[in-house]
Amino acid sequence: MPSNFHQRIRHALADPILQAALDNNAERRNTARRTIYQSLPQDLQTLRQRAHAVRAEVIRHLDRYLAEFITNVQHNGWMVHRADTAHQAVETILRIAQSHHAKRIAKSKSMVSEEIELNSALQKAGIEVVETDLGEYIVQLRQEPPAHIITPAVHLTRQQVGQLFHEKLGAPLTDDVPTMTETVRRALREVFLTAEIGLSGVNFGVVENGVICIVTNEGNGRMVTTLPPVHIALMGIERLVPTVDDLALMLYLLPRSATGQKLTVYTSLIRSPFREGGDGCRERHLILVDNGRSALRGSPLEEALYCIRCGACFNACPVFREIGGHSYIGSSGKHTPYGGPIGSVISPALFGYREFGHLARASSLCGACREACPVDIDLPKLLLRVRSGNLSTASKFSPRKPNTPSLLKWGINFFTLIATSPTLFRFAQQTAGILSRIISPSRRWLRLPSLTGWGYSKDFPTPAHKPFRATWREIRQEVTSSPIDLHSVYPNTKPPLHSKQPSSPQSFVEQFESELTSLGGKFVPCSSTDVTVKVLSFLKEENISAVQAWSQEFLPAGLLALLQESGIQVTSQPHPDLLAGITSAECAIAESGTLVIPGDLKRPLTTSLLPDIHLAILRKSDILPRLPEALHRQERLKTPVTVLISGPSRTADIEMSLTIGVHGPKRVIVFCLMDA
Amino acid sequence: MPQTVQLFVTCIIDTFYPEIGRAVVQVLNRVGRIVEFPPEQTCCGQPAFNAGLWDQARSIAIHTLKTFEKTRGDIVIPSGSCTSMIRYHYPELFANDPAWLKRARAFANRVYELSEYLVDRLGITDVGARFPQKITYHSSCHLLRELGVDRQPRALLAQVRGAELVELPNTAECCGFGGVFSIEHPEISAAMLERKITNIEASGAPYVITCDAGCMTNINGGLRRQKKPQRALHIAQVLAGT
Numbered sequence: 001m002p003s004n005f006h007q008r009i010r011h012a013l014a015d016p017i018l019q020a021a022l023d024n025n026a027e028r029r030n031t032a033r034r035t036i037y038q039s040l041p042q043d044l045q046t047l048r049q050r051a052h053a054v055r056a057e058v059i060r061h062l063d064r065y066l067a068e069f070i071t072n073v074q075h076n077g078w079m080v081h082r083a084d085t086a087h088q089a090v091e092t093i094l095r096i097a098q099s100h101h102a103k104r105i106a107k108s109k110s111m112v113s114e115e116i117e118l119n120s121a122l123q124k125a126g127i128e129v130v131e132t133d134l135g136e137y138i139v140q141l142r143q144e145p146p147a148h149i150i151t152p153a154v155h156l157t158r159q160q161v162g163q164l165f166h167e168k169l170g171a172p173l174t175d176d177v178p179t180m181t182e183t184v185r186r187a188l189r190e191v192f193l194t195a196e197i198g199l200s201g202v203n204f205g206v207v208e209n210g211v212i213c214i215v216t217n218e219g220n221g222r223m224v225t226t227l228p229p230v231h232i233a234l235m236g237i238e239r240l241v242p243t244v245d246d247l248a249l250m251l252y253l254l255p256r257s258a259t260g261q262k263l264t265v266y267t268s269l270i271r272s273p274f275r276e277g278g279d280g281c282r283e284r285h286l287i288l289v290d291n292g293r294s295a296l297r298g299s300p301l302e303e304a305l306y307c308i309r310c311g312a313c314f315n316a317c318p319v320f321r322e323i324g325g326h327s328y329i330g331s332s333g334k335h336t337p338y339g340g341p342i343g344s345v346i347s348p349a350l351f352g353y354r355e356f357g358h359l360a361r362a363s364s365l366c367g368a369c370r371e372a373c374p375v376d377i378d379l380p381k382l383l384l385r386v387r388s389g390n391l392s393t394a395s396k397f398s399p400r401k402p403n404t405p406s407l408l409k410w411g412i413n414f415f416t417l418i419a420t421s422p423t424l425f426r427f428a429q430q431t432a433g434i435l436s437r438i439i440s441p442s443r444r445w446l447r448l449p450s451l452t453g454w455g456y457s458k459d460f461p462t463p464a465h466k467p468f469r470a471t472w473r474e475i476r477q478e479v480t481s482s483p484i485d486l487h488s489v490y491p492n493t494k495p496p497l498h499s500k501q502p503s504s505p506q507s508f509v510e511q512f513e514s515e516l517t518s519l520g521g522k523f524v525p526c527s528s529t530d531v532t533v534k535v536l537s538f539l540k541e542e543n544i545s546a547v548q549a550w551s552q553e554f555l556p557a558g559l560l561a562l563l564q565e566s567g568i569q570v571t572s573q574p575h576p577d578l579l580a581g582i583t584s585a586e587c588a589i590a591e592s593g594t595l596v597i598p599g600d601l602k603r604p605l606t607t608s609l610l611p612d613i614h615l616a617i618l619r620k621s622d623i624l625p626r627l628p629e630a631l632h633r634q635e636r637l638k639t640p641v642t643v644l645i646s647g648p649s650r651t652a653d654i655e656m657s658l659t660i661g662v663h664g665p666k667r668v669i670v671f672c673l674m675d676a
Numbered sequence: 677m678p679q680t681v682q683l684f685v686t687c688i689i690d691t692f693y694p695e696i697g698r699a700v701v702q703v704l705n706r707v708g709r710i711v712e713f714p715p716e717q718t719c720c721g722q723p724a725f726n727a728g729l730w731d732q733a734r735s736i737a738i739h740t741l742k743t744f745e746k747t748r749g750d751i752v753i754p755s756g757s758c759t760s761m762i763r764y765h766y767p768e769l770f771a772n773d774p775a776w777l778k779r780a781r782a783f784a785n786r787v788y789e790l791s792e793y794l795v796d797r798l799g800i801t802d803v804g805a806r807f808p809q810k811i812t813y814h815s816s817c818h819l820l821r822e823l824g825v826d827r828q829p830r831a832l833l834a835q836v837r838g839a840e841l842v843e844l845p846n847t848a849e850c851c852g853f854g855g856v857f858s859i860e861h862p863e864i865s866a867a868m869l870e871r872k873i874t875n876i877e878a879s880g881a882p883y884v885i886t887c888d889a890g891c892m893t894n895i896n897g898g899l900r901r902q903k904k905p906q907r908a909l910h911i912a913q914v915l916a917g918t
Contacts, residue, residue: 013863318850322867362861364854364868365726367821380822381768387728402728408856412724416732419687419718420739429691445900453859457866458897461692468690468697472713475698479705 002331002358009362012323018155021655022321025154028656029315032260033372039262039591040252041626051253052376054246055306058238059297065207065240066288072210076272078284082237086116089289093118093199093232094125096285100230102127102196106188108214108221109133110201111149111309112234112289114337115350118199129199130191132220134184134662135653141168145335147325150258150311151653155324158655181651181659188220188663189576198224198281202235203308204250205286207242209635211271212286215255215264219609219649219664222266226605226641231273231281237288238305244635248628250308253374257310259652262515262592263627266664267644274640276601292350300385304345306375313379314340316372319362330355341369345382353391357403360386429470432463508590508623509672515593519647520660521668527675532559534671535615536566539580548574548611549582551602556617556673574606581607581665582615586637587622588670589630594646595670596630598639605641614645614665619676680710682744682751684787686758687719688889689910696889699916700754700790707800711752716743722761725769726855734769738776741783750797751787754912756819756887757855759789764822789819791887791911795828801835807917808838812881814872814895814908815848816888829887829911836914844884845875853894869898876906884908 012018037044058065070080083089089112097105105122107113107129119140122129131140135152139145141164146152153161158175165171171183192198200221204213212233214221225231241247255261273284296305314320320340328339328347334355336347344359360383369379385391389400404412418424440446440462448455513523526534539547546569552560559582560570571578583603585595595616599605608614624630634642649664660666681704685697701711721736740762744751753759766780794800813833819825833841852858852868872895876884886892886908895908 009861009863013867318852318868318871319861319864322864361728361857362864364817364850364852364857364865366817366850366854368817368848368850371821384726384728384765384768387726388730389728390730402730404728405860408727408860409729412727412729412732415719416724416729416736419721419736422716422718425718432691445897447901450862453862454897456862457869457901458858458894459900460897461893463691464694466694468685468694469713469715471694471698472715475701477701477705477710479710480708 004333005327005329005331005358008327008329009323012327017157018324021155021157022324024656025148025151026315026321029260033257033312033315036256036260036262040256041591047249047252048374048376051249051374052306054241054249055308055375058240058242059302059305062238062240062297065242066237069205069207069210069240070288072207073205073212073286076210077275078272078286081285081287082290083287084290086289086291089116089234089287089291090118090121092287094121096230096232097122097125097127097197100196102230104191104195105129105197105199106132106191106195106224106228107199108201108216108224109136110199110234111337112201112236113199114146115291116289130188130195132188132191132224132663133216133653134181134218134651137184137188138164138653145326145337148311148314149309149338149340150314151656153653155326156654158657161654177654177657177659180654181662185662192223192227192663193576195224195228197230197232198226198228199232199234200225202233202239203254204247205235205240206244206247207240208244209271211269213247213251214268214270215251215266216268217259217265217649218651218662219266220662222268222605222609222643223663225268225270226281226609229281230283230285232285232287234287234289236293237290238293244631245628248631251627254308254310257312257372257374261646263594263644263646265646265648265650269634269642269644270640271638272640274601296349300390301345301349301382303377304342304349304382306377307342307346308375310374311340312372312374313342313369316368317341318366318368319364323362328359331358341379341383342377345379345386348386349391353386353389353400353403357386361403426469429463429467433465433467436462437465505621505623508625509620511590512588512593512623515591516647516668516670517593519593521593521647521670524669524671525674526671528556528673531556531617531671531673532562535559535582536562536568538615538669539563539568540566542580542613544580545569546571546578547580547582548572548578548604548607550584550604550607554584554603555582572604574604574610576610578611580613580615581609581611583607583617585616585618585622585670586642587624587630587633588618589627589644590623590625592627592646594630594644595668596634597643597645598634598637599641599643600639603639605643608643608645609664612661612665613667613669615669615671617671617673619673621676679708680712680749682747682749683711683713684717684720684744684751684753684758685713686753686755686889688893689754692893693889693910696754696910696912699910699912700752702916703790703794703803703912704752706803707794707798712747714743714747720758720761722758722765723855725761725765726857730769737766737769737780741776741779744783744786745779749786750793752790752793753787754790754887754910755889756789756816756823756825757890759787759792760818760822762787789823789825789887791829791832792823792825795831801831803832803835803915805835805915805917806837807914809883810840810842810881811883811885811914812842812844812876812879813847814844814851814884814886814891816886816891817850819887820848825887829885832911832915833885836917839914842879842881844879846871849875851891851894853890855890858894869894873898873902873904877904882906885911885914887911
């Protein structure tokens with residue numbers, strides 16, 4: 001085992017703050033995940049296996065799916081670039097940035113960008129790059145890599161973050177999470193509005209329609225894909241799903257596994273740039289990064305490509321819980337963005353066996369990772385394959401030797417010699433028995449030195465003076481002729497499949513209201529005759545004198561005229577001072593309390609993003625029971641972007657403490673037309 | 677005529693805990709099975725497999741296959757981990773060798789972990805045991821997650837006369853053994869074991885029962901070192917009690 005890896009482990013274990021943070025992470029995330037699985041429309045195992053099959057199908061026929069996907073994405077107006085290596089990906093991004101004379105890039109979370117070490121390359125080229133995910137922003141300020149793929153600042157306490165903001169941003173010293181979040185909201189608004197380029201990752205690319213799906217909670221992902229004139233999306237070539245239905249399946253599993261949510265607050269479905277103007281970005285680039293992925297196809301580690309980066313295996317892993325993300329380093333001290341169980345497979349597979357192969361040995365193979373994996377990746381099997389050097393037949397990963405430490409290898413070789421010869425085995429047992437009688441005639445447990453590994457924290461049992469086989473002849477078997485109670489069979493019952501779905505339209509409304517409310521949103525029932533008055537009185541109560549709104553044709557008749565008559569300024573253009581935004585919803589999803597909001601020239605995306613309060617008009621008849629129906633419905637609109645909004649913007653990046661209103665609206669009010 | 681079963685006692689029980697081996701025989705006798713012990717048996721090969729040394733693991737596996745191919749009938753293994761090695765990982769070891777793969781599969785079809793054998797194969801949950809103590813159950817990882825065996829040992833323990841079975845908090849969490857892991861990463865293993873010990877103490881039971889001698893050794897090793905009064909026992913030791 002490389003000494004610096006060992007050192008990191010010791011360091012992590014001796015850090016009480018880190019230990020408390022990791023415990024907190026594991027307990028909250030694992031509980032949240034298990035609880036939210038109950039809300040799945042079908043049995044979890046069925047859905048996992050279906051998801052596994054979808055991912056397997058994509059990886060098996062990746063060339064064909066990629067070709068079709070690229071055609072569709074280009075047809076939608078994107079510029080598509082393929083990068084075989086990290087270097088090519090970085091060069092492509094630099095070229096795009098330079099062609100736009102970009103000085104500043106606002107970036108939402110992208111694990112691929114960590115993988116290709118994009119930030120340092122951009123900074124070297126004189127381009128400022130600002131991480132806008134709260135957790136990523138914190139670790140960027142600290143100049144350290146993310147400690148978890150979902151919760152980058154999982155290792156820090158609120159006091160440490162408060163101190164950091166005080167030192168780096170000049171904010172007053174505080175350990176109040178909402179105050180810190182507000183500080184970041186203000187600091188980053190300016191970044192979103194001034195960056196020439198927004199850079200994001202991609203959660204899924206949908207092959208059949210060329211749509212890119214990005215899930216975020218804070219709203220920064222929406223900001224960087226909406227406000228800057230140019231958007232660059234970085235995507236691993238494996239992150240495809242064939243159809244919209246497959247996307248729905250993944251969206252059932254990803255947020256639940258990652259953060260214990262039915263859907264993240266924002267699920268952006270980005271189809272095309274805003275070629276006709278509007279507030280969205282005009283130019284979109286998709287960079288498809290290979291960086292070693294192709295070589296894994298058809299290899300013994302192929303299944304690692306099924307990963308959807310939810311981080312559930314990190315949270316479930318008892319080893320991660322002890323050592324944290326920053327311990328997963330290479331033998332030369334190199335950092336990998338992918339730690340935890342999946343990272344212990346991906347890192348040696350993508351970035352070199354010699355450098356990262358040892359990570360796969362830091363696992364008790366307990367299988368908690370596999371159990372937590374929403375796409376049922378057999379992680380213990382992959383970890384074992386890495387240990388054995390059984391990586392791939394592809395040239396880049398020509399078969400290697402196992403990375404077993406030499407002392408252990410000698411021990412196992414010796415053991416193999418004994419274990420393949422009953423005579424030697426018996427002899428070894430007898431010898432051990434005699435030695436144990438001499439060394440420890442009465443005690444059954446020995447204290448071995450620490451350097452044996454075992455002796456570090458445990459006593460060791462002495463071998464029996466007489467092994468079982470030596471006593472076999474003495475064992476008298478008394479068989480009961482009639483076995484005891486042959487009828488005490490334990491019932492092999494399985495719980496019934498989960499079925500909570502309400503069936504009538506009325507119950508959809510109730511379910512939507514209850515889900516929305518539990519997310520912190522507000523449900524206001526009204527009728528088509530009183531909706532305009534109710535919106536007006538809400539604005540008056542809140543002392544709001546100016547609003548951003550969609551074009552009147554998409555809003556209840558007479559609404560904008562009434563507001564203007566009542567002295568409220570109405571604009572379609574975004575402005576930082578506007579406190580409220582008024583939109584309609586194309587439809588809503590009852591099971592998750594989600595609004596489906598299309599975005600185009602007349603329905604600006606900023607209306608539901610920049611203001612503190614988002615007011616949405618929804619018709620009762622547009623409340624659909626489930627996610628797939630809603631995805632299909634919005635698909636017919638073919639708008640450049642559609643956003644699924646589930647409650648107000650939120651984060652849990654500081655100490656897993658849930659805070660509302662990071663970058664997006666702090667309040668979401670739904671006016672539901674009950675007579676429609 | 678009572679049916680015979682083959683006992684694959686496992687290298688750990690054979691070498692360190694002959695009393696557990698005897699308990700297994702007693703329990704099997706009590707449910708009407710006569711036990712045979714193929715004397716050439718050694719180890720399933722899991723230590724070599726987990727260490728990454730698959731060539732070595734293969735030679736040990738082949739020795740085991742040959743040993744049990746000479747016998748007939750069900751094979752009972754008092755270990756979830758060793759059973760899982762045979763059922764789940766032998767096919768992986770012989771993936772590129774169709775002849776051995778076929779033999780490995782045939783062998784795998786004959787093996788049962790002890791509690792699985794009693795409950796699923798024989799349909800017995802009451803083996804007439806008596807153990808007048810408060811006990812708790814540790815779900816060992818491979819038994820639970822690779823074999824899917826959990827209700828079986830619990831059902832057996834629930835029928836033990838005099839025993840008060842209480843739940844072990846976070847029972848499915850690994851105890852930190854992991855075979856070679858515990859010597860390659862002693863610090864992490866120790867931290868994981870510490871959690872297990874804390875949970876055992878919280879359960880209030882003086883005895884924690886497991887189906888694997890590996891977990892048992894690990895847990896007892898830590899309990900002894902820390903001079904704690906609790907003890908881990910193999911399930912056969914409880915089921916053999918009268």
